[in-house]
Amino acid sequence: MSDITKKSLTELVENIKNKKLSSTDVTKAFIDRSEKSEKLNTYITNDFTSALDKAKKFDQKPNFNLKLPGIPMAVKDLFCTKNIKTTAGSKILNNFVPTYESTVTENIWNEGAILLGKLNCDEFAMGSSNETSFFGNVQSPIDKNLVPGGSSGGSASAVAGQLTPVTIGTDTGGSIRQPASFTGIVGLKPTYGSCSRYGIVAFASSLDQAGPMAQNVKDCALLYEVISSYDPKDSTSIDFKRNHYSKELTNNIKGKKIGIPKEYRVDGMPKEIEDLWQKGIQYIKDCGAETIDISLPNTSYALPTYYIVAPAEASSNLARYDGVKYGFRAKGENLIDMYEKTRSEGFGAEVQRRIMIGTYVLSSGYYDAYYLKAQKVRKLIKNDFDEAYKKVDAILTPSTPSSAFKIGEKTNDPVSMYLNDIFTVPVNLAGLPGISIPAGHDSKGYPLGLQIIGKAFDEQNILNIAYAMEEKINFKNKITDWWIK
Amino acid sequence: MSKKDSEYLINRKDNQYEVVIGLEVHAQVLSESKLFSTSATKFGAEPNTQVSLVDAAFPGMLPIINEFCVKQAIKTGIGLNAKINKRSVFDRKNYFYADLPQGYQISQFKDPIVGEGKVILDMPYGQKEVGIERLHLEQDAGKSIHDLDPQNTFVDLNRSGVALMEIVSKPDLRSPDEVNAYIKKLRSIMRYLGTCDGNMQEGSLRADVNVSVRPKGSKEFGTRCEIKNVNSIKFMQMAIEYEANRQVDLIEEGKTIDQETRLFDTKKNETRSMRSKEDAHDYRYFPDPDLLPLEVSEKFIEELKNDIPELPDDKKKRFIEEFKLSPYEANILVSDIDTAKYFEEVVAKMGKNKDIKLAVNWITGELFAFLNSKGLEISQSPVSAKNFAILINLIKNGTISGKIAKTVFELMIDGDKDPQKIVEEKGLKQQSDPKALEALIDKIINDNREKAIEYKQGKEKLFGFFVGQAMKASGGKANPQLTNEILKKKL
Numbered sequence: 002m003s004d005i006t007k008k009s010l011t012e013l014v015e016n017i018k019n020k021k022l023s024s025t026d027v028t029k030a031f032i033d034r035s036e037k038s039e040k041l042n043t044y045i046t047n048d049f050t051s052a053l054d055k056a057k058k059f060d061q062k063p064n065f066n067l068k069l070p071g072i073p074m075a076v077k078d079l080f081c082t083k084n085i086k087t088t089a090g091s092k093i094l095n096n097f098v099p100t101y102e103s104t105v106t107e108n109i110w111n112e113g114a115i116l117l118g119k120l121n122c123d124e125f126a127m128g129s130s131n132e133t134s135f136f137g138n139v140q141s142p143i144d145k146n147l148v149p150g151g152s153s154g155g156s157a158s159a160v161a162g163q164l165t166p167v168t169i170g171t172d173t174g175g176s177i178r179q180p181a182s183f184t185g186i187v188g189l190k191p192t193y194g195s196c197s198r199y200g201i202v203a204f205a206s207s208l209d210q211a212g213p214m215a216q217n218v219k220d221c222a223l224l225y226e227v228i229s230s231y232d233p234k235d236s237t238s239i240d241f242k243r244n245h246y247s248k249e250l251t252n253n254i255k256g257k258k259i260g261i262p263k264e265y266r267v268d269g270m271p272k273e274i275e276d277l278w279q280k281g282i283q284y285i286k287d288c289g290a291e292t293i294d295i296s297l298p299n300t301s302y303a304l305p306t307y308y309i310v311a312p313a314e315a316s317s318n319l320a321r322y323d324g325v326k327y328g329f330r331a332k333g334e335n336l337i338d339m340y341e342k343t344r345s346e347g348f349g350a351e352v353q354r355r356i357m358i359g360t361y362v363l364s365s366g367y368y369d370a371y372y373l374k375a376q377k378v379r380k381l382i383k384n385d386f387d388e389a390y391k392k393v394d395a396i397l398t399p400s401t402p403s404s405a406f407k408i409g410e411k412t413n414d415p416v417s418m419y420l421n422d423i424f425t426v427p428v429n430l431a432g433l434p435g436i437s438i439p440a441g442h443d444s445k446g447y448p449l450g451l452q453i454i455g456k457a458f459d460e461q462n463i464l465n466i467a468y469a470m471e472e473k474i475n476f477k478n479k480i481t482d483w484w485i486k
Numbered sequence: 487m488s489k490k491d492s493e494y495l496i497n498r499k500d501n502q503y504e505v506v507i508g509l510e511v512h513a514q515v516l517s518e519s520k521l522f523s524t525s526a527t528k529f530g531a532e533p534n535t536q537v538s539l540v541d542a543a544f545p546g547m548l549p550i551i552n553e554f555c556v557k558q559a560i561k562t563g564i565g566l567n568a569k570i571n572k573r574s575v576f577d578r579k580n581y582f583y584a585d586l587p588q589g590y591q592i593s594q595f596k597d598p599i600v601g602e603g604k605v606i607l608d609m610p611y612g613q614k615e616v617g618i619e620r621l622h623l624e625q626d627a628g629k630s631i632h633d634l635d636p637q638n639t640f641v642d643l644n645r646s647g648v649a650l651m652e653i654v655s656k657p658d659l660r661s662p663d664e665v666n667a668y669i670k671k672l673r674s675i676m677r678y679l680g681t682c683d684g685n686m687q688e689g690s691l692r693a694d695v696n697v698s699v700r701p702k703g704s705k706e707f708g709t710r711c712e713i714k715n716v717n718s719i720k721f722m723q724m725a726i727e728y729e730a731n732r733q734v735d736l737i738e739e740g741k742t743i744d745q746e747t748r749l750f751d752t753k754k755n756e757t758r759s760m761r762s763k764e765d766a767h768d769y770r771y772f773p774d775p776d777l778l779p780l781e782v783s784e785k786f787i788e789e790l791k792n793d794i795p796e797l798p799d800d801k802k803k804r805f806i807e808e809f810k811l812s813p814y815e816a817n818i819l820v821s822d823i824d825t826a827k828y829f830e831e832v833v834a835k836m837g838k839n840k841d842i843k844l845a846v847n848w849i850t851g852e853l854f855a856f857l858n859s860k861g862l863e864i865s866q867s868p869v870s871a872k873n874f875a876i877l878i879n880l881i882k883n884g885t886i887s888g889k890i891a892k893t894v895f896e897l898m899i900d901g902d903k904d905p906q907k908i909v910e911e912k913g914l915k916q917q918s919d920p921k922a923l924e925a926l927i928d929k930i931i932n933d934n935r936e937k938a939i940e941y942k943q944g945k946e947k948l949f950g951f952f953v954g955q956a957m958k959a960s961g962g963k964a965n966p967q968l969t970n971e972i973l974k975k976k977l
Contacts, residue, residue: 081545081546087545089545094545097545099544099545099546100539101539101544103546198546198548199546199547199548200546200547201546202545202546203545203546203776205775206775206776207775233550234548234550235548236548236549236550236551236776236777236778237775237776237777237778313772314775316580316770317578317580317589317590317770317772319589320580320582320588320589320590321543321545321587321588321589323582323584323589325584325587325641326542326543326544326587327544336584336639340582360770363580363770363771363772364768364770365768365770368770368771368772372772
């Protein structure tokens with residue numbers, strides 16, 4: 002039975018298509034394992050009963066032309082799912098059941114996949130350790146009391162722990178790539194405008210992007226080609242030519258020029274991260290590609306810029322959670338009192354912190370000094386990448402400045418927590434695609450990831466580079482099943 | 487153009503004060519669907535029946551701009567002789583209120599779709615130009631209903647997300663009368679364009695009124711107060727009058743005016759403070775990241791320009807030139823698009839030998855009087871332009887007299903009857919046969935020999951008596967002109 006959950010998405014699809022496995026077999030296997038995973042706290046809501054029904058129905062009338070035929074899949078609880086509770090990890094949406102489906106999940110079900118349940122995440126995707134969720138922190142399957150990263154921590158743990166073959170997360174400043182790196186899996190943040198934001202609970206609209214998380218690059222490519230689509234329901238969705246990413250995947254990257262940005266060598270970065278990066282450069286060379294030293298001079302401004310832009314947008318995006326229309330409502334003496342109580346009780350500390358930062362930087366008298374300036378710096382950061390891409394095809398960096406840390410280690414130090422995103426945030430600010438692939442382990446045996454950043458809409462290229470490197474790296478995730486019931 | 491301003495001044499002892507007024511008009515875009523969603527916009531629908539997930543701000547819902555509303559705004563901008571901005575930006579105006587589901591209103595702050603323009607007002611003292619500062623698109627909020635339940639407030643989101651054009655004037659208005667003329671002119675232009683129905687009762691047109699006062703002759707502006715959300719011209723005029731006097735009184739008492747937002751209490755006929763400048767909302771405007779900047783091409787604007795009908799100012803000019811109307815008559819006919827349409831149709835149906843002056847008199851006289859008495863719009867007139875034209879022609883060619891025509895008009899009202907038929911059926915045709923009239927008049931003179939002699943002896947007043955007798959004998963149908971001629975000859 003557990004052999005099934007060890008299989009990659011690509012293998013499962015093949016097995017179902019050539020009838021070695023039924024959707025029911027596969028679905029049952031992942032449900033069984035998920036049911037034993039309580040300690041990880043990955044699920045906020047499970048839909049196992051109905052998933053099994055759907056699997057049986059699929060087996061009665063299978064359609065093998067679909068890309069995800071009868072494949073069970075759990076998704077981050079930031080995606081609105083019709084008739085299934087969607088909480089965004091918050092008390093304020095604890096009772097919220099959408100009547101509609103996000104475009105990205107709709108695309109997945111249209112290709113034959115079956116919803117297993119909704120995965121835990123940081124509240125409104127604000128966090129780097131999955132400790133801000135109203136539904137409790139998620140454990141990493143790698144080790145006891147280890148954070149899986151965030152905000153897509155439930156998604157990362159679920160893939161690494163083989164509770165779902167693949168999943169989708171969202172990435173505003175690193176929320177796919179950082180947890181992927183912490184749990185030894187592959188995570189892609191697509192170009193802004195590639196995946197529709199329709200039906201995704203918004204955090205920071207100009208940065209949010211959904212993306213796939215998987216055990217390997219090929220699975221990641223397949224899921225990406227399913228979820229990426231032009232959507233007229235999202236004004237920022239872009240109508241560009243989309244590839245058959247999994248079919249066109251190749252490990253031939255000979256002659257590619259890969260940039261190595263010197264500004265990513267930050268003060269206090271552990272030696273093992275530097276070593277990993279050097280190893281990565283060697284792998285690139287081994288694949289027949291060339292590395293070129295480049296400069297992204299405004300990199301050091303990325304994190305402060307992000308922590309102005311993202312909270313500003315969030316403070317406005319979260320204004321709708323006011324207790325009036327849906328979600329949690331606290332009793333109040335009058336309207337203002339109801340607002341204050343609802344939002345004080347309904348939002349957690351990190352969300353409140355970011356709403357306050359955002360409100361502050363947008364307020365009159367401070368707008369020019371903070372928000373407007375941040376927008377200008379954002380442009381400079383994007384220009385840095387544009388300049389670099391005149392010389393190189395992609396950029397290689399570490400995914401994170403450290404490996405996963407222990408639960409509670411950074412909860413009282415938000416700045417140190419924010420530093421987790423130092424390598425991922427510039428990519429969101431520039432709207433570019435970035436992929437994190439597992440590339441090694443630190444001294445404690447925890448996974449470490451490398452990030453490949455591409456040109457806009459050039460996902461195929463970074464998937465190819467990741468695919469070629471993956472072969473050379475030959476990473477094996479050390480999952481001990483310490484958590485299995 | 488005469489630049490003479492109104493003589494509206496507020497007098498106190500030795501001082502005279504001028505009133506300075508600027509208007510922010512909120513005009514509902516005439517559109518079947520909302521600014522960022524496909525929900526309907528019908529007035530008077532059951533509460534919360536025209537609300538989409540976007541309008542109610544459900545998680546993950548995104549706004550999509552309604553191209554038609556953009557076109558309507560640009561057309562209005564063209565009608566206001568304004569600069570159309572090829573690039574404009576939607577911003578979020580953030581504040582909390584129960585009937586504002588998103589917690590922000592999508593509006594345009596720094597970069598509106600329409601820039602500076604102007605409108606011309608026809609005032610008794612000449613034409614007056616009023617500058618337009620800008621026009622921008624924004625969403626309306628929902629409606630809070632406080633009086634249905636003693637404990638709770640109800641919210642109706644039907645209006646949430648409906649497209650509004652905010653038209654901001656320069657502080658060029660100087661009297662309640664100019665405000666009246668300005669609102670009517672804006673409404674007239676938008677109704678010509680079909681971009682706003684201008685219905686103030688249904689809230690399609692409302693305004694925030696900025697009022698300040700200054701000593702006559704002063705170049706500097708006084709401190710202004712904004713009177714929020716006034717929804718009739720009458721109330722605007724009353725509010726301005728009250729507010730200007732209040733401000734003058736403060737100055738006369740040596741006090742200062744606080745810049746604040748005020749409300750007009752229509753029952754007490756006074757304005758009162760709503761919030762001071764210090765308490766003003768910080769709306770934290772910033773560009774809406776869910777929407778890209780709105781970019782329109784030169785071609786897009788040109789195509790809309792080609793789509794603009796003849797507007798009131800041009801129509802007025804043409805009426806004066808083509809139909810030899812006085813500016814006053816032309817004004818009355820063009821101010822409302824339906825009146826202008828009716829008039830032009832009457833002119834067209836009257837054919838070759840037409841008397842336009844007569845038609846104008848009849849439209850502004852009999853027809854308007856009747857419509858007013860019934861509270862009808864000209865578009866609801868029971869008499870069609872076609873039959874109205876026939877009636878005018880019957881007067882013109884002498885078939886009926888003006889007096890008989892009034893009787894015919896009254897009969898036409900019921901079922902838009904053909905006046906020609908009415909005249910025939912009721913035998914109302916004017917007696918214009920000289921022989922028959924002569925016979926009739928001979929008889930009258932015979933019957934009133936003594937009076938005829940008196941007349942000949944110089945009692946000229948008696949002429950009217952004979953005319954009256956002729957009319958009486960003919961049942962009012964005797965051609966008055968001919969009767970006069972024959973009487974003069976015979977007497």
